[in-house]
Amino acid sequence: MGGSAFKLLQTSSFPRLPSPVYQALKARLTPVLQKLYDYVAVPAEAPEKMDHGDLDFVVYQPRLSSSHCLTPGLVNAPHQQVKTALGASHCILEDGNRTSNFAIAVDRGAWGSVGCAEQEENFRQVADEHVIYYQVDVHVCADKNEWERVVYFHSYGDLGMIQGLVATNVGLVLGANGLKFAHPPHPTLTLSQDFAQIAKFFGWSHERRSLGFNTRQEAFEWVSESRFFDLQYIRTSGKGTGKVKAQRKMYFDFVAWANERSAQSGVTSVDMEKVERRQERVREEALVEFGRRDEVATVVREFEGRKKIKNGFNGTVVDAWIGSNGNWRKVKTVMDKVRERHGGEEGILRILESEGEDGLKQRVMSVSEESTSIP
Structure with missing residues (x-):
């Protein structure tokens, strides 16, 4: 969800965080934000990820207390309170249902407590004035349903995008806002925003996903359990699949894994006529399943x-x-x-x-x- 947002600060001032540092930062800041919002979560990290660019929080419903009174209908806790609570030196603030970015200076020697003192010092040597920062992003949701959807879709790294690729292959659109049915020139129709219901339609175990994955291989195998994951039809590039940024390493690893499985099974090309007929059938089935036909x-x-x-x-x-x-x-x-x-x-x-x-x-x-x- 992240990437450095602070263009006025050097990129070298925002080192990638070793997992022990990232976990310690998450443990320290989660209770801080829980004092300001009723719902606070960090989407589950990608399996086998060794370092992190930033820390992403997803929050909803600011807490009302004697320390601050909010106008009814506002979804943000006061920005200054969030900045102060996090101890941020710099921030990019957005009102409403959006993401604000906070740069928090790393106290000298802070990484030593988790065994990463040497990495900290190495990063300081190349940073402007030897000051390094954590980037913490706080995505504010408009309601609890959105909070649940965003946390789900962005959990386990690129897994949501990979699930979206499976949906694309059967002519549907899956993203953080749920499952959609595009039929130009008509408006796109939302079929469902309930990811448990969506998972059931695709044949994914919602319960298994909730348990998490120790390896990417486990996650890829889970994706392939979908009744719509068929090596005769799966397309990982071309029309409708979209372009994905190079840093989406887990997504690209999945594409390579799927292509390798296709080659091993003897599938060398995809019959687009069969793909289109299959898409028509699944799209019709989806309309019936979600009561929108x-x-x-x-x-x-x-x-x-x-x-x-x-x-x-x-x-x-x-x-x-x-x-x-x-x-x-x-x-x-x-x-x-x-x-x-x-x-x-x-x-x-x-x-x-x-x-x-x-x-x-x-x-x-x-x-x-x-x-x-x-x-």
């Missing part, structure tokens, strides 16, 4: 109806039918009267669907003949 059908039907009306009953078409030679006032009057007489846009659509263009033209001409007095 009728809603999508209605949206598509209404969209197609509007398009049919736009193409078959517009000013240019009616002008040509009645021969008004660009008398747009007359055209508008005729169109308004046709709508009034035949039940509005819905009535026009029924005529187009049952009788076609000729049936609608006949009604337009009838109204036009009655309106010969229009100048």
Whole structure:
């Protein structure tokens, strides 16, 4: 979730944190933030990760106390209180449902208590004025559901992104905001924001994920347990898979692992026609599973109806039918009267669907003949 946000400070001032240092920092700052927010969590770290760029907290619901009164509806604890509580020297503050960044100077010798004194001194030697910082990011959520989703999706490193890749391969979109159904040109539809429900649909054990993973291999094997992880269809690059930053090491390791498994099983290429047919089937299954099939059908039907009306009953078409030679006032009057007489846009659509263009033209001409007095 992180990366150095402090452009005015040298990159060398923010060393990567050895795991013992990171764990000690998390243990020290978690109770600090728990005094300011009711819900505080650090997403579970990627398995086998040896060092860390920053420490990410996900928080929700500022605590009300005699020390600070908050305006109802605000989601942030007062920034100055957070800065002071963390002991930050520098900060980049964001109001509302966003992430604020804090730079906390490392006390000289602090790493010695966890056996990393030599690393600390080495980092200080290359840092500006020999001062090094922890970067701590605090992501504030708008509600408890969002807090749970963000913690889930960003736990275990890139695992959420890897799950998203599996979803992409069956024509769905999975991210921190849940499972979505994209069907341009219509608005994207959210199928579910309940990750336990989503995991069940994909065939992932939600309980097993919650126990954590000791190795990346364990995490990759868990992903492959999905009923949609099929080496005949899996695509790790190309259209729809998106570009991933090079620092996403766990994601790239998964891609290499999946490609190696495909090669070992004799799969050398993916039949895109089969992939697309499979996507259609799974997308339809998802609509049924999450109870959105009728809603999508209605949206598509209404969209197609509007398009049919736009193409078959517009000013240019009616002008040509009645021969008004660009008398747009007359055209508008005729169109308004046709709508009034035949039940509005819905009535026009029924005529187009049952009788076609000729049936609608006949009604337009009838109204036009009655309106010969229009100048």
